[in-house]
Amino acid sequence: MTATVKRRALAVVATLALAGLALAPSARAQQVVADLSRHLVGITTGFVGTEVLLFGATEGEGDVIVVVRGPDRRETVRRKARVGGIWVNTDEVAFPAAPSFYAVAASGPVGEIVSPRILWRHRIGTENLELRPVRPLDASDLAAFRDGLLRNKVRQGLYHDKPGRVTFLGNRLFRANLYFPANVPTGTYTVEVLLARQGQIVSAQTTPLLISKIGIGAEVYRFAHENSVFYGIFAIVMALAAGWIAGVIFRKG
Amino acid sequence: MLRRRRDVKRMQVYLPIAGISVNALLILGMGGLVGFMSGLFGVGGGFLITPLLIVTGISPAVAVATGANQVVASSASAVLAHWRRGNVDFKMGAVLLLGGLAGSGAGVALYTWLRAAGNLDTAVAIAYVLLLGTVGGMMLVESARTMLRRARPTARRKLHQHTWLHGLPLKARFPRSRLYISVLLPFAIGLGVGVLTAIMGVGGGFIMVPAMIYLLGMPTGVAMGTSLFQIIFVTANVTFLQSVGNQTVDVVLAALLLAGGVVGAQFGSRLAWRLRGEQLRGLLALIVLAVGLEISVDLVAKPSDLFSIAGAPGGE
Numbered sequence: 001m002t003a004t005v006k007r008r009a010l011a012v013v014a015t016l017a018l019a020g021l022a023l024a025p026s027a028r029a030q031q032v033v034a035d036l037s038r039h040l041v042g043i044t045t046g047f048v049g050t051e052v053l054l055f056g057a058t059e060g061e062g063d064v065i066v067v068v069r070g071p072d073r074r075e076t077v078r079r080k081a082r083v084g085g086i087w088v089n090t091d092e093v094a095f096p097a098a099p100s101f102y103a104v105a106a107s108g109p110v111g112e113i114v115s116p117r118i119l120w121r122h123r124i125g126t127e128n129l130e131l132r133p134v135r136p137l138d139a140s141d142l143a144a145f146r147d148g149l150l151r152n153k154v155r156q157g158l159y160h161d162k163p164g165r166v167t168f169l170g171n172r173l174f175r176a177n178l179y180f181p182a183n184v185p186t187g188t189y190t191v192e193v194l195l196a197r198q199g200q201i202v203s204a205q206t207t208p209l210l211i212s213k214i215g216i217g218a219e220v221y222r223f224a225h226e227n228s229v230f231y232g233i234f235a236i237v238m239a240l241a242a243g244w245i246a247g248v249i250f251r252k253g
Numbered sequence: 254m255l256r257r258r259r260d261v262k263r264m265q266v267y268l269p270i271a272g273i274s275v276n277a278l279l280i281l282g283m284g285g286l287v288g289f290m291s292g293l294f295g296v297g298g299g300f301l302i303t304p305l306l307i308v309t310g311i312s313p314a315v316a317v318a319t320g321a322n323q324v325v326a327s328s329a330s331a332v333l334a335h336w337r338r339g340n341v342d343f344k345m346g347a348v349l350l351l352g353g354l355a356g357s358g359a360g361v362a363l364y365t366w367l368r369a370a371g372n373l374d375t376a377v378a379i380a381y382v383l384l385l386g387t388v389g390g391m392m393l394v395e396s397a398r399t400m401l402r403r404a405r406p407t408a409r410r411k412l413h414q415h416t417w418l419h420g421l422p423l424k425a426r427f428p429r430s431r432l433y434i435s436v437l438l439p440f441a442i443g444l445g446v447g448v449l450t451a452i453m454g455v456g457g458g459f460i461m462v463p464a465m466i467y468l469l470g471m472p473t474g475v476a477m478g479t480s481l482f483q484i485i486f487v488t489a490n491v492t493f494l495q496s497v498g499n500q501t502v503d504v505v506l507a508a509l510l511l512a513g514g515v516v517g518a519q520f521g522s523r524l525a526w527r528l529r530g531e532q533l534r535g536l537l538a539l540i541v542l543a544v545g546l547e548i549s550v551d552l553v554a555k556p557s558d559l560f561s562i563a564g565a566p567g568g569e
Contacts, residue, residue: 048265075562082555088375151560198332228496239511243332243515246515251333
């Protein structure tokens with residue numbers, strides 16, 4: 001009995017010591033801290049897009065790069081070609097894990113803050129997004145479909161192809177306004193704050209941001225998905241009632 | 254990220270199913286326009302509302318399903334106005350509806366088969382262009398001839414021509430339409446339009462009305478009222494199936510559309526009584542041709558971006 005207790009106590013002490021060793025350097029390396037003005041963006045009936053303030057501080061000088069990513073989802077890209085004089089979809093490629101939203105902000109031109117290799121490694125900028133198609137494609141086709149996806153996402157306002165700005169107040173405090181348009185997809189977003197010094201990323205912090213439908217909009221959405229039979233009947237009854245009411249009003253008028 | 258878009262913040266409403274926000278006044282206006290057409294021509298207007306909604310950034314799936322819901326309302330509004338004028342042949346409507354239900358069942362099967370064969374969109378668009386071009390062209394020629402004939406006083410025209418179609422069995426009287434024809438005829442028309450409805454996602458009024466006028470020989474006004482009566486059931490069915498199957502009916506969008514639509518429909522049906530049959534047919538022919546032309550331009554013109562993303566933005 002006592003032997004087991006002793007062994008257990010030893011194991012706990014060892015674990016704590018190891019954890020302490022592991023934590024100590026990372027705590028020292030935490031040279032950037034940042035937070036959002038809110039961690040929940042509620043999409044209400046009057047939602048027209050919103051801004052979330054990101055603010056933080058760095059230990060010592062450096063540049064800050066912020067990467068905002070929406071939840072990954074499958075995107076199917078179609079290509080049209082001319083067949084017998086008319087334009088038809090002739091080819092399609094699915095990307096199983098494309099971010100539903102993507103934006104970057106930085107305190108300076110990202111290309112001058114860090115090297116292209118580091119931009120690639122940290123997936124900074126739409127050109128560095130990891131987009132793998134479901135089936136193997138040759139290089140030119142892959143580039144064409146990839147660009148097609150990016151172009152469409154930029155047009156929808158869901159990818160920002162040019163970085164936004166992170167502004168420093170003094171040389172330690174920084175802030176950035178993150179803009180989310182009205183058609184922003186719902187889900188859990190990640191806001192990654194990177195601190196760069198002498199061309200290297202020296203510290204990073206990731207903060208979650210939840211975007212979800214709330215209020216009447218959320219109720220309608222839930223009604224439509226969880227009770228779709230009654231939702232359908234409700235929609236029809238509403239339409240018939242509106243038509244009938246208009247008919248009655250106009251007969252008198 | 255800092256660049257804030259210059260949204261018109263007033264009157265913006267977030268659509269929970271479509272996942273975007275739209276200008277409420279714009280949607281009310283669209284509903285009003287389509288409702289007006291609905292009352293004037295006895296067509297549902299699904300072929301108009303869907304492209305209009307897509308232009309505002311609503312995904313095609315939501316546009317088709319919600320458009321059907323709005324057409325229920327504007328048809329109901331317009332049919333009341335027509336009914337008071339005695340322009341609804343309920344017996345004829347019932348036969349058309351039976352055909353329509355059978356046809357849409359067959360149409361769904363055909364849809365699935367075409368989709369498996371690939372390039373459904375193109376097949377539908379080509380079918381559309383051919384159909385709209387033929388129907389619109391024939392109507393335009395006929396109504397122009399009638400207008401010219403009216404200008405010169407001539408002998409009274411026969412109510413309708415007698416053809417082999419009138420020799421079919423199962424004849425029945427349709428007093429409202431002043432017809433004594435085989436029930437197989439309206440049933441077949443309902444069936445054909447039902448197939449189209451399932452494939453193209455439209456009520457089919459703009460094909461149904463010409464078919465009733467020219468193939469059955471119904472008076473223009475009664476054809477319109479009866480078409481509207483029939484469309485209510487077809488679009489209610491579509492609304493229900495889309496709600497249950499795809500959850501693509503946005504009731505907030507539908508409420509905005511139909512508020513405009515029911516009012517527009519009343520004005521439309523009022524104007525319809527002021528115009529003569531051939532004037533109405535001529536106008537409808539022009540619109541049918543315009544829609545056909547627009548679809549063929551889309552088919553032939555080079556798209557601004559050859560690549561597109563499939564599926565709806567803003568969903569879960």
